[in-house]
Amino acid sequence: MIIVRVALDLPLHRCFDYLAPAATAADVGRRVRVPFGRRSTIGVIVELPAASEFPPEQLKPVEAILPEPVLPADWFRLCEFCAAYYQAPLGEVMLSTLPAGLKRLDPPQARPPKPAKAPPPPSPAPALTAEQAAALAAVRAAGPGFHPFLLFGVTGSGKTEVYLRLIADALEKGGQALVLVPEINLTPQLEARVAARFPGAGLVSLHSELTEAARLRNWQAAHSGRARIVLGTRLAVFAPLSELALIIVDEEHDPSFKQQDGMRYSARDVAVFRARDGKVPIVLGSATPSLESWANATAPEMRGRYALLTLKERAVEQARLPAVQRIDLRKEKAEEGLSGILLEAIEKRLARGEQSLVFLNRRGYAPVLACTACGWISACRRCAANLVLHLKDRRLRCHHCGYETRIPKACPTCGNQDIHPFGRGTQRLEEFLVERFPDARILRADRDAAKSRKQWEALVEKIHAGEADILVGTQMLAKGHDFPKLTLVGVVGADAALFAADCRAPERLFAQLMQVAGRAGRAELPGEVLIQTQYPDHPLYAAVVNHDYPAFAATQLAERKVAGFPPYGFQAMLRAEAPQMADAIAFLASARAWPGAEAHPAVTLYDPVPMRLAKLANLERGQLLAESPSRPALQAFLGEWRQAVETIKAPSRLRWHLEVDPLEF
Numbered sequence: 287m288i289i290v291r292v293a294l295d296l297p298l299h300r301c302f303d304y305l306a307p308a309a310t311a312a313d314v315g316r317r318v319r320v321p322f323g324r325r326s327t328i329g330v331i332v333e334l335p336a337a338s339e340f341p342p343e344q345l346k347p348v349e350a351i352l353p354e355p356v357l358p359a360d361w362f363r364l365c366e367f368c369a370a371y372y373q374a375p376l377g378e379v380m381l382s383t384l385p386a387g388l389k390r391l392d393p394p395q396a397r398p399p400k401p402a403k404a405p406p407p408p409s410p411a412p413a414l415t416a417e418q419a420a421a422l423a424a425v426r427a428a429g430p431g432f433h434p435f436l437l438f439g440v441t442g443s444g445k446t447e448v449y450l451r452l453i454a455d456a457l458e459k460g461g462q463a464l465v466l467v468p469e470i471n472l473t474p475q476l477e478a479r480v481a482a483r484f485p486g487a488g489l490v491s492l493h494s495e496l497t498e499a500a501r502l503r504n505w506q507a508a509h510s511g512r513a514r515i516v517l518g519t520r521l522a523v524f525a526p527l528s529e530l531a532l533i534i535v536d537e538e539h540d541p542s543f544k545q546q547d548g549m550r551y552s553a554r555d556v557a558v559f560r561a562r563d564g565k566v567p568i569v570l571g572s573a574t575p576s577l578e579s580w581a582n583a584t585a586p587e588m589r590g591r592y593a594l595l596t597l598k599e600r601a602v603e604q605a606r607l608p609a610v611q612r613i614d615l616r617k618e619k620a621e622e623g624l625s626g627i628l629l630e631a632i633e634k635r636l637a638r639g640e641q642s643l644v645f646l647n648r649r650g651y652a653p654v655l656a657c658t659a660c661g662w663i664s665a666c667r668r669c670a671a672n673l674v675l676h677l678k679d680r681r682l683r684c685h686h687c688g689y690e691t692r693i694p695k696a697c698p699t700c701g702n703q704d705i706h707p708f709g710r711g712t713q714r715l716e717e718f719l720v721e722r723f724p725d726a727r728i729l730r731a732d733r734d735a736a737k738s739r740k741q742w743e744a745l746v747e748k749i750h751a752g753e754a755d756i757l758v759g760t761q762m763l764a765k766g767h768d769f770p771k772l773t774l775v776g777v778v779g780a781d782a783a784l785f786a787a788d789c790r791a792p793e794r795l796f797a798q799l800m801q802v803a804g805r806a807g808r809a810e811l812p813g814e815v816l817i818q819t820q821y822p823d824h825p826l827y828a829a830v831v832n833h834d835y836p837a838f839a840a841t842q843l844a845e846r847k848v849a850g851f852p853p854y855g856f857q858a859m860l861r862a863e864a865p866q867m868a869d870a871i872a873f874l875a876s877a878r879a880w881p882g883a884e885a886h887p888a889v890t891l892y893d894p895v896p897m898r899l900a901k902l903a904n905l906e907r908g909q910l911l912a913e914s915p916s917r918p919a920l921q922a923f924l925g926e927w928r929q930a931v932e933t934i935k936a937p938s939r940l941r942w943h944l945e946v947d948p949l950e951f
């Protein structure tokens with residue numbers, strides 16, 4: 287009697303046994319079609335157990351074992367690691383990392399790969415700067431095997447060139463390279479650069495904007511080894527690569543590496559596990575590393591877990607880091623939020639035919655509409671948040687749940703016609719700049735102006751072609767772009783993040799400011815950055831002015847050490863949402879009262895509290911933090927706790943999840 291154990295895409299922490307008379311050990315890693323309830327579904331064979339806990343007559347036979355593809359052993363280990371570490375069901379992990387085309391009962395006919403054309407000649411590589419050469423030499427000297435590196439390089443220092451050389455090494459040895467980027471929408475330039483340098487390497491990308499067919503094709507190219515380089519967003523960390531020889535994580539600090547639903551994993555952390563498991567080098571690159579990675583590379587108590595590689599200078603010979611200045615808004619008069627100094631600086635760029643960027647990380651026209659008579663404000667009725675005014679399409683829109691409605695002509699509560707937008711977003715800045723500089727070509731670059739990757743590429747193309755004089759943009763424009771004519775960056779409205787409740791807000795603000803500042807003066811023309819603020823003496827701004835990430839990181843890490851926060855402590859968050867907050871909190875309180883917790887003295891459970899965004903899409907949300915100075919202690923606790931939480935009786939509309947290493951509080 288041959289039994290196969292099958293992982294299914296279900297929120298259950300168990301696998302399912304089926305009869306498969308013809309199965310052999312070679313079928314482990316094959317997909318299988320099995321009956322489940324009244325339907326059929328696709329699963330993955332994880333083992334051939336000697337016996338089942340159920341009597342054979344209760345087991346159903348499999349419907350079919352699907353011959354291709356066979357999922358490799360290292361992919362199994364990766365999924366098993368994630369299931370254990372993130373407390374996620376193995377079947378859900380496995381199936382969620384596969385392209386949709388492999389989970390269908392009626393699989394799409396995969397087109398055979400196009401015959402490879404003779405590749406064009408590779409684009410030439412520049413001679414390395416001394417710093418780049420030293421970084422490369424350090425990675426080479428470490429040799430094969432698991433070696434984690436943190437490549438700390440200021441903006442424009444040529445980190446990408448270092449990646450390209452390392453990829454060349456990996457390909458030469460017959461290996462495959464995996465390159466992870468936070469948001470592929472923002473990085474068509476990187477894709478083009480890698481493809482141009484390695485025209486024969488069958489580069490494929492993996493990200494969520496691909497069509498189902500393209501994603502399947504690219505996945506198969508990675509699996510079969512036709513693709514020697516895979517470039518992708520977080521989900522690409524699960525690509526099956528049997529000859530993996532190198533992993534690169536660009537902008538490793540970026541919060542987009544964190545998956546925010548389903549299995550909540552950090553692709554950067556999973557990549558480090560994968561590199562260790564596969565015994566290959568991994569390079570994490572950033573101008574503003576995450577504090578976790580920075581500590582791993584520099585803190586004495588971490589004993590140099592990561593080797594630090596530093597690029598302090600910009601790679602282009604004449605390019606210097608931009609001069610950063612603070613504009614004291616307490617002293618300077620501002621017009622529509624823009625100080626005279628900034629407006630003059632823009633005027634100068636216009637006269638010289640250079641580009642300016644005004645950075646405001648808030649899209650829409652204004653964050654709220656309010657009535658001056660009765661105090662009504664445009665609140666979302668489904669969320670604990672305000673509706674943002676979008677004048678362009680005359681809508682009020684919730685940026686959290688997507689609810690939208692038209693703009694009322696008068697106050698809905700008191701009928702007063704005098705309702706006003708408060709605060710400002712990118713649309714309002716754009717409107718003012720159009721009025722102020724009627725002859726300038728002004729371009730807004732945010733998620734409303736470019737909804738798809740295609741639109742975004744067109745917009746970036748326009749900026750490159752010099753078809754814009756003044757850009758108004760959010761952080762979408764701050765990352766990874768190289769605009770040679772851009773010489774001025776004005777930062778507006780950044781102060782709000784200085785005092786945000788989230789302990790990671792300063793880190794994010796610092797990274798954003800360094801990144802957006804890094805857009806200026808990347809070529810021969812010198813760059814200037816003007817930060818408007820009410821708090822010019824704030825140490826965060828001082829660190830930005832001095833381009834001093836290490837100083838900033840030192841103060842942040844000192845604070846974290848005192849607070850026992852990551853990387854000096856480890857956390858998990860239990861969250862519950864329900865129509866009534868009382869239900870969510872009561873559920874969390876029962877979880878907190880679990881008597882088994884006493885056996886885990888190294889773990890602290892805090893009181894359940896409402897989340898910062900306490901209501902989202904009509905659900906009230908609460909959370910409960912678990913914390914420990916020891917990662918293994920927390921892991922041991924979580925395994926037992928999760929099982930206990932699963933037995934708590936909860937109202938039917940309550941949903942909960944556990945997030946390990948949460949980024950948001």
Ligand SMILES: Nc1ncnc2c1ncn2[C@@H]1O[C@H](COP(=O)(O)OP(=O)(O)OP(=O)(O)O)[C@@H](O)[C@H]1O
Nearest residue numbers: 412413414415441442443444445446447601602766
């Ligand atoms: N060795 C080199 N010689 C000349 N130019 C170089 C060299 N290395 C990189 N460059 C150029 O320097 C510019 C910045 O390089 P790159 O984009 O690799 O920097 P980066 O560190 O990845 O920047 P960012 O973090 O801001 O995205 C690019 O225009 C690139 O072509």
Ligand SMILES: [Zn+2]
Nearest residue numbers: 666669684687
């Ligand atoms: Zn809403």
